[in-house]
Amino acid sequence: MNTILEMRGITKTFPGVKALSDVNLTVGEGEIHALVGENGAGKSTLMKVLSGVYPYGTYEGDIVYNGETQKFATISDSEEKGIIIIHQELALVPLLSIAENIFLGNERATKGVINWPVAHSEAEMLLKIVGLDKPTGTLVTNLGTGQQQLVEIAKALSKEVKLLILDEPTSSLNERDSEALLQLLLEFKSKGISSILISHKLNEVVKVADKITVLRDGQTVSTLDCDKTEEMENKIIKDMVGRELTNRFPQRTPEIGNMLLEVKGWNVYHQVHADRHLIRDVNFNVRAGEIVGISGLMGAGRTELAMSLFGRAYGQKISGQVELRGEPIDVSTINKAVANGLAYVTEDRKEYGLVLENSIKINTTLSNLEGVSKGIVIDDNAETRVGLEYKKKLNTKCSSLMQQVVNLSGGNQQKVVLSKWLFANPDVLILDEPTRGIDVNAKYEIYAIINQLAQEGKGIIFISSELPELLGMTDRIYVMNEGRMVGEMPTKEASQEKIMRMIIKDKG
Template identity: 80%
Template sequence: MSIILEMRGITKTFPGVKALSDVNMAVEEGEIHALVGENGAGKSTLMKVLSGVYPHGDYDGEIVYKGDVQRFSGITDSEEKGIIIIHQELALVPLLSIAENIFLGNERAKNGVINWSMAHAESEQLLKIVGLKEPTSTLITNLGVGQQQLIEIAKALSKEVKLLILDEPTSSLNEQDSAALLELLLEFKRQGIASILISHKLNEVVKVADRITVLRDGQTVSTLECDKTEAMENKIIKDMVGRELTNRFPPRKAEIGERLMEVTDWNVHHHIHADKHLIKDVNFNVRAGEIVGIAGLMGAGRTELAMSIFGRSYGKKISGNVKLHGQAIDVSTINKAVEQGIAYVTEDRKQYGLVLDNTIKFNTTLSNLEAVSNGVVLDDNAEIRVGLDYKEKLNTRCSGLHQKVVNLSGGNQQKVVLSKWLFANPEVLILDEPTRGIDVNAKYEIYTIINQLAEEGKGVVFISSEMPELLGMCDRIYVMNEGKLVGELPAAEASQEKIMRMIIKNNG
């Protein structure tokens, strides 16, 4: 195969930080080339250089595409060459239709007048290619995350893509949608389209990649031929973290105590369409020192369940009971839920978990300001003491407490979210996809923190779309489907097959 892309000696510096240092990478025509590394290793920065987000002159080194040196001044230049990037945060307009989104900025128009018939007809053809059976007039807001991801790919195809860059494309997808997306990449490969896949899900990388480039601390560590063996993941991890990582999950000796929290007869309706019954007669419990998992496909209702319990922050017509230590408690508002000892770490840390444009110190104490204030005045020294304490406890890597969280890696942002809620000193911590979009080393550190909480006698409810994570971390697993709990398994008896069987058996 011939080389379609070479990135030679790429160096990119931000004020006080060298994000990339002499990075080299080559992609062949029609191959799937994975780019892996820890959070902060420089993967997204490298792709922003390639796609023109960081224009020529803003970095050192050169980009050679189809044999010619490129000097992209913006993302439009790279797209004109057929280089299309799909970012982790999807760039779709919710209140526009599928067709409008596919051709946004690339309208099918003549003399300034959009030809909607042509736009919808071409959109239909593109949706057939990506395997999405939806009317092209459907609004994006009415689609699931997996469907939206396919529309982003259809949008890329409309621009005659030659090199497709996907940044964590399956981080928000369930296993079924992830498998479909990976199969689509393999189909593109058969058609001669090259892809660069950034992913922390190493099992997916090994499944589809031809070669793998590993970055560590802004430098190229290795480029590996992917041999599809079980040992491949261990090779990648060793290069990513600089050492062997023999166990993905830290050991824990569970000492499970009394029933701590119990939820009974819990029902929730849609927050806008109140006639839509989302959570149906759910009953579950968590004991002191226990990590309880909730498994289920995307749309099963796991997040809606968690948010409705946490101060009714989601849903309408909510009914049911929550008990703590056998006594009924009031969780009708977020403040009341926190006062009763319940905390919730959201699946969307950027939108709901953090004030991105503020500091680590500010975010860490946000959930318990009374503890760092003197009456109505915040005690800056107390905030600093708390911030330093949690920075050390969670090993948060940052330049200091006054660094804005928007500039942290995903794993370190997640540690700040955890710090915020640990400072509230909850008895029950509900974790919703706590390791989404973070690398294996940061995951291990967060798993260790979760284990420590359980060892302190806290109750942990662990929601995850990654079944190996649930099986590796939890003492007991509930299975959820279409708003109902359809099964319960002790971890010793649980397997991916058993969980999927429970879901399929109860579908419809």
């Protein structure tokens, strides 16, 4: 196999921090090469060096692409060579069409005038390649997350991609959409396109990768030939964390108490389209000390259910009843929901869970300012004490409480979100994709925190698209499909097959 890319001795330093130290990476033509490591290991930094986000001269080492040493000054320089990066946060404009997004900045124009028939015709051909059956005039805002990911890939193909970099491409996708995306990578491989896949989902990495490079603390630890055996994931984890991780999920002996939360006859209509009935007559409950999972495919309504319960943060024409310890409670606003013992950890921590430019200290106390105030004045000493307490309790890795959360790794950002809500001392904690985009070691720490909360008698609602996570962490699982609860079972009786069968049976 010919080599398309060599990154030799890449070292990248930020003020006071060496993010990359003598990193090496070699990718062959038509190869799927996975890049794995814990949050903060340097994966994204390395790809930003490769793509020109960090230009030549700001790092040490060489990038050799197709046999030539490259000195990319901008991301446009790398794109001209066929190196295209798709970031975890998709760079699409929601209110533009599919065709407009595909050719944004790369317009099909003559003398400054866009040729729309050509644009739509070429976009249609690209959509056929990626397997997206949608009119090219469809607004991106009307597409699901998996479909938007396909638009991003079509956009990459429009630039004649030779090396495709995907940063956590399946982190927001359900298993069906993830599988389709992985199959697409295998198709690209058969056509000679190389891919660098960054992912925390090691089962997916092992499934499609030819080689795997592991980074730890900004250094290359190993490059492994992917042999598709059951032991492969364990080898990767050992290299990632520097030790054996024998159990993915911490041990717990459930102590389940009395009924804590009951939701009865819950109905929600779409936030914008008032005629779309999203959540239909949903009933479910959670007991004290119980971790209850909610499973379902993308679009099943899990997040809409969670947000509507949490102070009607989503939806309109909401009806139904919420009871805590047998008594009706008012959850009609976020303040009332919090006051009545609910907390919600959003699936999108950067957009809704944190104030990124603020410090860890400020973010930690946001949901309970009364707890650190004297009258209407915040007590800085009390705020510091609380910040230090939760930093220690959750083992948040940071330089100081004054560090901006935007500069933390994904796992540590999630710990700050959890700190914020734990300080509010809720009775029921709704966790929406709580481990999305974080590595196996950080996941384990988050799982341990969740178990501890259940041990303290909290009720936990655990929403996840990763079925192994639900099976490993919960006591009972509800299955949602198209806005309805279509099944319920004790986790000890559950399996991935049973859950999918409930969904498919409901669709049938």
